[in-house]
Amino acid sequence: MFKHIKKLQYTVRVAAPNPGLANLLLEQFGGPQGELAAACRYFTQGIGEDDPGRKDLLLDIATEELSHLEIIGTIIALLNKGAKGDLAEGIDKEATLYRSLTGGGNDSHITSLLYGGGPALVNSAGAPWTAAYIDTIGEPTADLRSNIAAEARAKIIYERLINITDDPGIKDALGFLMTREVSHQQSFEKALYAIHNNFPPGKTPPVPEFANVYYNTSSGGEVRGPWNSDKNFTYVADPQPGVDGGDGGASVALPSKQQTTAQAMAARTRSDIGTDPITGAEVGGAKAIIEKQTPPGQAAAAPKKKAAIAIKVKPATKAKASAKDKAVPKGKTAAKKK
Numbered sequence: 001m002f003k004h005i006k007k008l009q010y011t012v013r014v015a016a017p018n019p020g021l022a023n024l025l026l027e028q029f030g031g032p033q034g035e036l037a038a039a040c041r042y043f044t045q046g047i048g049e050d051d052p053g054r055k056d057l058l059l060d061i062a063t064e065e066l067s068h069l070e071i072i073g074t075i076i077a078l079l080n081k082g083a084k085g086d087l088a089e090g091i092d093k094e095a096t097l098y099r100s101l102t103g104g105g106n107d108s109h110i111t112s113l114l115y116g117g118g119p120a121l122v123n124s125a126g127a128p129w130t131a132a133y134i135d136t137i138g139e140p141t142a143d144l145r146s147n148i149a150a151e152a153r154a155k156i157i158y159e160r161l162i163n164i165t166d167d168p169g170i171k172d173a174l175g176f177l178m179t180r181e182v183s184h185q186q187s188f189e190k191a192l193y194a195i196h197n198n199f200p201p202g203k204t205p206p207v208p209e210f211a212n213v214y215y216n217t218s219s220g221g222e223v224r225g226p227w228n229s230d231k232n233f234t235y236v237a238d239p240q241p242g243v244d245g246g247d248g249g250a251s252v253a254l255p256s257k258q259q260t261t262a263q264a265m266a267a268r269t270r271s272d273i274g275t276d277p278i279t280g281a282e283v284g285g286a287k288a289i290i291e292k293q294t295p296p297g298q299a300a301a302a303p304k305k306k307a308a309i310a311i312k313v314k315p316a317t318k319a320k321a322s323a324k325d326k327a328v329p330k331g332k333t334a335a336k337k338k
């Protein structure tokens with residue numbers, strides 16, 4: 001059950017309208033790291049969760065993210081309030097109105113025009129919100145890790161937004177929203193480590209001989225750290241194909257009927273390595289024209305270099321004329337058709 005209180009979780013004071021800033025703030029309204037994505041992510045996880053502790057945590061944070069959505073949406077609406085009225089009422093001269101929306105080099109006129117200055121569920125580039133932003137897979141040891149990363153990304157976007165505004169009220173509210181994401185990140189991390197055997201994620205154990213191996217597959221500029229140290233990993237300096245001990249080949253056992261068709265197709269599409277075909281890029285349009293002008297049954301002249309150049313000079317008219325002649329039915333003239 002939802003109940004709404006028509007007050008915000010955090011007090012919002014906007015000093016002055018700024019459609020350009022409003023546009024950038026849309027990133028946290030309808031963007032991939034935004035509040036709607038966060039709320040939907042945790043709601044869907046919470047509804048599907050059976051562990052009472054995690055269910056409570058997920059639904060608390062999901063509901064708080066909706067409160068954040070309300071805060072960021074309200075800031076956007078206030079920043080656009082002037083533009084909204086101006087656009088709707090059309091009181092200014094066209095150029096004045098245009099400048100007021102696009103001043104400061106922002107592209108807010110795109111969202112302002114389309115959405116009338118209201119907070120739209122798009123990111124700061126105008127791309128519509130999508131459920132594809134949510135990568136839940138229904139396994140808490142994987143989903144909690146994704147939630148931790150999502151909170152980290154949301155924190156960084158808020159940090160960037162704080163860095164581009166000098167409005168103290170907006171800075172203050174964004175600082176609150178940014179801080180809450182840090183708090184959520186910690187809760188999710190605690191919840192992850194409250195699951196025994198949370199690593200590796202899931203139930204099936206890794207194959208032991210490959211679990212703590214580091215393959216140095218990009219050569220040049222090697223750096224050794226804890227991520228590939230001899231203490232933590234078996235470092236393979238020069239990895240070779242077939243790490244399983246096999247030859248690294250690939251094979252499949254096909255039923256005999258499919259083996260026959262697979263071989264037939266392979267034979268039909270086999271490369272002739274003894275040929276050196278002339279490509280369209282080499283002859284330009286000339287080869288196609290030569291073939292068109294050759295009556296059926298007669299071999300086309302080899303595209304000699306000299307001929308190709310000569311035809312290239314005026315190819316279009318000749319080709320067009322012959323095509324036109326062909327298209328005119330017997331007894332009718334080209335002029336009549338026109």
Ligand code: MN
Nearest residue numbers: 035038065068
């Ligand atoms: Mn949030």
Ligand code: MN
Nearest residue numbers: 038180181184
């Ligand atoms: Mn959060």
